[in-house]
Amino acid sequence: MKKTPLYENHLKLGGRMTDFAGWLLPVEYTGIIEEHRQVRSAAGLFDVSHMGEILITGRDAGAFLQELLTNDISNISDGKVIYSPMCLDSGGVVDDLLVYRFSAERYMLVTNASNTDRDFEWIKGHISGDVQAENVSERWAQLAIQGPSSEAILQDAVDVPLSDIRFYRFVPEMKVFGVDAIVSRTGYTGEDGFEIYVPWEMAAKVWDGLLELGRCRGLVPAGLGARDTLRFEAGLPLYGHELSRDITPLEAGLESFVKLGKKSFIGKKALCEQKERGLARKLTGFEITGKGIARSGYEIMDGDRKIGYVTSGTYSPTLGKNLGMAMLDINYCVPGAEFDVIIRNKPVRARTCTLPFYRKKYRK
Amino acid sequence: MKILDGLKYSREHEWVKIEGNRAYIGITDYAQDSLGDIVFVDLPETGTSLEAGDVLCTVESVKAASDVYSPVAGKVVEVNEALSDDPSLLNQDPYGNWIAVLEISDTNAADSLMDASDYKAFCAGEE
Numbered sequence: 001m002k003k004t005p006l007y008e009n010h011l012k013l014g015g016r017m018t019d020f021a022g023w024l025l026p027v028e029y030t031g032i033i034e035e036h037r038q039v040r041s042a043a044g045l046f047d048v049s050h051m052g053e054i055l056i057t058g059r060d061a062g063a064f065l066q067e068l069l070t071n072d073i074s075n076i077s078d079g080k081v082i083y084s085p086m087c088l089d090s091g092g093v094v095d096d097l098l099v100y101r102f103s104a105e106r107y108m109l110v111t112n113a114s115n116t117d118r119d120f121e122w123i124k125g126h127i128s129g130d131v132q133a134e135n136v137s138e139r140w141a142q143l144a145i146q147g148p149s150s151e152a153i154l155q156d157a158v159d160v161p162l163s164d165i166r167f168y169r170f171v172p173e174m175k176v177f178g179v180d181a182i183v184s185r186t187g188y189t190g191e192d193g194f195e196i197y198v199p200w201e202m203a204a205k206v207w208d209g210l211l212e213l214g215r216c217r218g219l220v221p222a223g224l225g226a227r228d229t230l231r232f233e234a235g236l237p238l239y240g241h242e243l244s245r246d247i248t249p250l251e252a253g254l255e256s257f258v259k260l261g262k263k264s265f266i267g268k269k270a271l272c273e274q275k276e277r278g279l280a281r282k283l284t285g286f287e288i289t290g291k292g293i294a295r296s297g298y299e300i301m302d303g304d305r306k307i308g309y310v311t312s313g314t315y316s317p318t319l320g321k322n323l324g325m326a327m328l329d330i331n332y333c334v335p336g337a338e339f340d341v342i343i344r345n346k347p348v349r350a351r352t353c354t355l356p357f358y359r360k361k362y363r364k
Numbered sequence: 365m366k367i368l369d370g371l372k373y374s375r376e377h378e379w380v381k382i383e384g385n386r387a388y389i390g391i392t393d394y395a396q397d398s399l400g401d402i403v404f405v406d407l408p409e410t411g412t413s414l415e416a417g418d419v420l421c422t423v424e425s426v427k428a429a430s431d432v433y434s435p436v437a438g439k440v441v442e443v444n445e446a447l448s449d450d451p452s453l454l455n456q457d458p459y460g461n462w463i464a465v466l467e468i469s470d471t472n473a474a475d476s477l478m479d480a481s482d483y484k485a486f487c488a489g490e491e
Contacts, residue, residue, distance in 0.1 A: 016400075027400075027427065028400060031400060031401050032400060032401050032426045032427070033401040033403075033426065034401075225400070225426055225427055229426060291404075291406070291448075292404065292406065293403065293404050293424050293429070295429070314426060315403035315404065315424075315426060322403075322404070344406075344422065344429075
């Protein structure tokens with residue numbers, strides 16, 4: 001199994017380790033709920049070095065990505081970050097990823113850990129023109145600091161005013177504790193925060209430095225457990241749950257990241273046809289009104305008719321309720337629709353509700 | 365890990381306290397620690413008859429559901445409703461918050477279970 005450069009740090013902090021996509025990472029340190037609440041009220045620090053980074057360079061890099069991805073990257077500026085699904089011809093999703101534009105001929109894709117190798121093969125298989133792809137995942141570690149106090153804490157470690165970095169923008173070269181870093185105002189928690197890319201061997205210096213700096217400002221290390229409950233509340237998709245090779249971005253509610261007006265991209269024909277026909281099913285939020293916790297894969301029934309399944313479900317620490325996201329028959333994707341989630345062979349009542357479940361109340 | 369004298373312990377990390385023909389059943393400190401934050405307890409129904417080793421109820425942490433087994437045979441006569449409102453009580457005080465009371469016919473039912481020192485050794489072996 002693979003270890004990030006912070007493996008020993010996690011053990012020292014009492015991290016409870018697990019295998020995630022072949023990487024040994026902490027699920028929690030002091031407890032998922034406590035870490036979750038701390039991120040929402042102050043800040044949490046996550047080791048996300050397992051994520052992949054793929055460099056795309058060359059004169060035709062922009063045109064290549066425009067064809068590869070569903071979103072439109074044709075008129076974004078240097079320093080911009082774009083979120084995009086990457087689809088099969090069928091419209092199903094290969095991966096959802098971030099694109100960092102360094103220049104017209106230089107981009108960095110950030111991929112899910114579980115898909116990085118597959119994504120790299122997919123990319124290499126579709127390259128045409130003057131394009132080079134390089135998998136630099138093992139060279140770059142990634143830390144995420146997330147929560148309302150993130151900027152205040154990180155500011156003391158860097159040499160540029162962080163307020164200049166707007167949401168979904170990045171600085172390609174800056175110093176964090178003197179270490180060369182790429183820093184973006186992005187994240188997977190629904191809070192303000194930054195994702196920090198540093199050379200693999202420098203990760204511990206930045207990790208320890210931030211924890212020390214943030215100690216009296218409420219910064220805590222946070223694990224994969226809290227990362228999942230946080231992204232869930234924010235209504236963010238997790239590949240393998242809300243997205244997969246069998247789910248299109250339109251079904252997953254990501255239509256704003258699918259630019260059907262683009263001249264061409266892989267999956268365009270299938271997605272246009274799906275839009276024409278109308279969706280048969282769609283991702284919807286729901287609240288358990290009975291007693292129980294919905295989990296990924298559980299069936300959803302209306303009487304004795306199966307109408308969908310749970311993609312993700314959990315106890316929501318911020319809302320204090322048992323919530324879920326489901327891929328549901330389109331007729332039930334309306335406010336107030338009621339159905340049963342089958343939990344351990346028993347029907348438990350649930351009702352649709354809007355996504356996201358949580359939105360931060362401050363503007364950044 | 366806290367282990368109390370005077371209780372009996374199962375290999376599935378449940379504790380049992382027999383008072384006359386009533387058996388109080390809960391989960392140990394080791395169990396609540398491994399589960400993490402407990403967010404739901406699916407209490408059994410009163411009147412349910414169980415054999416030793418049957419599933420008593422399900423306890424859910426943030427990440428997963430786990431079965432709690434009854435170490436003794438009996439009939440569920442009382443359940444701890446406080447756990448419906450606040451499942452975290454099992455984390456806070458696993459020995460002070462029993463899950464269910466069984467009416468048992470064999471008052472020696474707990475004899476085959478571990479005492480505190482055997483359970484302590486058992487837990488050390490589990491690591």
